Amino acid sequence: MDVERLLNEVGSSPAPPSRLVAAELYAAGRQRADRRRFGLRAFLAGLAATVAVGGAGATAYALTGGFAPDGPAPVAVVDTPWSSGAPETSASPSARATAAPATTRPTPARSTAPPAWDCAAAGRAATAVLAQHGGTEAVVTCAHGTLKVVATTGRSGPTKVTITVEVRAGVACVAGQSVRCEDTALGPLGVWGAAMPEVRLGRPDGTVIAVSTQVEGLWSGPVPVSTPEQLRGVALALAGKI
Amino acid sequence: MRALADSDGLEGFTAYFTARRDVVRRTAYVLCGDWHRADDLAQQAFVRLAAGWHTVRDRQALDAFVRTCLVRAYIADTGRAWRRRELTAAAPPEPPPVDDGGDAVATRMAVVEALRSVPRRQRAVLVCRYYEGLDVAETAELLRVSQGTVKSQTAKGLATLRVALGGVRDLVNTRPTWEAI
Numbered sequence: 001m002d003v004e005r006l007l008n009e010v011g012s013s014p015a016p017p018s019r020l021v022a023a024e025l026y027a028a029g030r031q032r033a034d035r036r037r038f039g040l041r042a043f044l045a046g047l048a049a050t051v052a053v054g055g056a057g058a059t060a061y062a063l064t065g066g067f068a069p070d071g072p073a074p075v076a077v078v079d080t081p082w083s084s085g086a087p088e089t090s091a092s093p094s095a096r097a098t099a100a101p102a103t104t105r106p107t108p109a110r111s112t113a114p115p116a117w118d119c120a121a122a123g124r125a126a127t128a129v130l131a132q133h134g135g136t137e138a139v140v141t142c143a144h145g146t147l148k149v150v151a152t153t154g155r156s157g158p159t160k161v162t163i164t165v166e167v168r169a170g171v172a173c174v175a176g177q178s179v180r181c182e183d184t185a186l187g188p189l190g191v192w193g194a195a196m197p198e199v200r201l202g203r204p205d206g207t208v209i210a211v212s213t214q215v216e217g218l219w220s221g222p223v224p225v226s227t228p229e230q231l232r233g234v235a236l237a238l239a240g241k242i
Numbered sequence: 243m244r245a246l247a248d249s250d251g252l253e254g255f256t257a258y259f260t261a262r263r264d265v266v267r268r269t270a271y272v273l274c275g276d277w278h279r280a281d282d283l284a285q286q287a288f289v290r291l292a293a294g295w296h297t298v299r300d301r302q303a304l305d306a307f308v309r310t311c312l313v314r315a316y317i318a319d320t321g322r323a324w325r326r327r328e329l330t331a332a333a334p335p336e337p338p339p340v341d342d343g344g345d346a347v348a349t350r351m352a353v354v355e356a357l358r359s360v361p362r363r364q365r366a367v368l369v370c371r372y373y374e375g376l377d378v379a380e381t382a383e384l385l386r387v388s389q390g391t392v393k394s395q396t397a398k399g400l401a402t403l404r405v406a407l408g409g410v411r412d413l414v415n416t417r418p419t420w421e422a423i
Contacts, residue, residue: 003372004372004373007368007369010271010275011268011269011373012350013350015264015271018281019281020263020284022256025259025288025289026251026256028289028292029289029290029292029295032290032292036293
């Protein structure tokens with residue numbers, strides 16, 4: 001059996017026209033590479049944040065005496081048995097040192113930590129900003145210190161265009177082959193990817209506002225809010241509201 | 243800088259794609275026996291190539307890279323449950339006449355039909371060995387199996403193919419070429 005001839009016979013079958021387009025394949029490949037790179041960076045950033053937060057928490061716990069040995073054990077109070085001749089007295093109150101009445105009203109301890117970030121309020125603000133850019137049906141999630149807002153900016157039958165905003169700790173821009181960085185008044189801004197870019201704006205407080213657009217299905221015509229300039233405008237608008 | 247790099251990358255990728263698209267599609271067709279799935283497999287391979295285009299240093303190794311992606315995508319794809327269910331569909335209602343030795347089209351269809359009866363890993367081994375011309379070691383490396391596995395899968399695949407091609411008399415010699423294994 002000449003297997004080579006048989007397989008070559010099959011391979012020489014007349015082929016129908018191909019539906020593959022080089023530019024689309026290349027764009028899909030670059031997008032895939034960018035996604036993998038983002039995933040790795042997000043994982044490393046999360047790992048670093050976990051270590052940092054864990055270390056800071058342990059330090060704070062140690063400073064507040066959390067690791068100090070326990071003090072002397074409280075003395076157990078045992079009622080004195082009544083002596084037959086002794087007059088009956090009421091039990092003395094527990095000897096507990098009481099401070100003298102304060103002459104001034106005590107003030108609550110003032111924390112030096114910055115106020116906690118209100119994720120829900122930020123989500124509402126982001127929804128409002130996205131609505132100005134045509135975003136509807138916004139879905140807001142707050143999990144693991146990350147705010148994520150997904151809004152629909154276009155719909156045609158089963159095909160849908162969504163814009164995603166993520167606010168999280170991270171790095172806005174790292175000079176590299178696939179990143180275009182620029183400095184804005186609100187912080188460094190990076191544009192990741194070319195075909196369907198993601199724009200990240202880093203604020204001075206260390207949070208990063210990432211804006212990107214996704215297409216689910218085959219969308220005909222220009223994709224709304226998908227160019228770097230449009231995404232940049234959304235990111236800058238969000239930076240002032242969140 | 244990014245735009246410049248992308249432009250260069252796209253040009254190089256397009257040149258390679260234009261030159262090798264048909265070859266890759268045909269290999270995929272021999273693997274799966276269906277042009278639509280062949281396009282899907284070729285697409286997966288080229289997308290993977292595009293994803294790593296800027297990291298490829300040896301341009302001579304592109305063919306091997308695409309071939310590896312193609313074969314592994316075929317094996318992974320046909321291992322999925324929904325694809326297996328699709329493969330269990332009935333045979334075409336009008337099978338080609340296999341006793342017409344002079345009709346090349348009928349021969350091709352008969353061989354494609356016979357290849358469908360070969361399990362996917364054995365079929366991948368046969369394609370690597372006898373269509374792509376790889377040796378045992380190269381096939382083993384591509385499929386991430388041992389050389390002994392390649393040899394046994396080759397023997398089993400040939401046996402299955404021989405049984406399936408029993409009706410194509412003019413294509414089947416009486417003496418099997420076991421030396422090739």
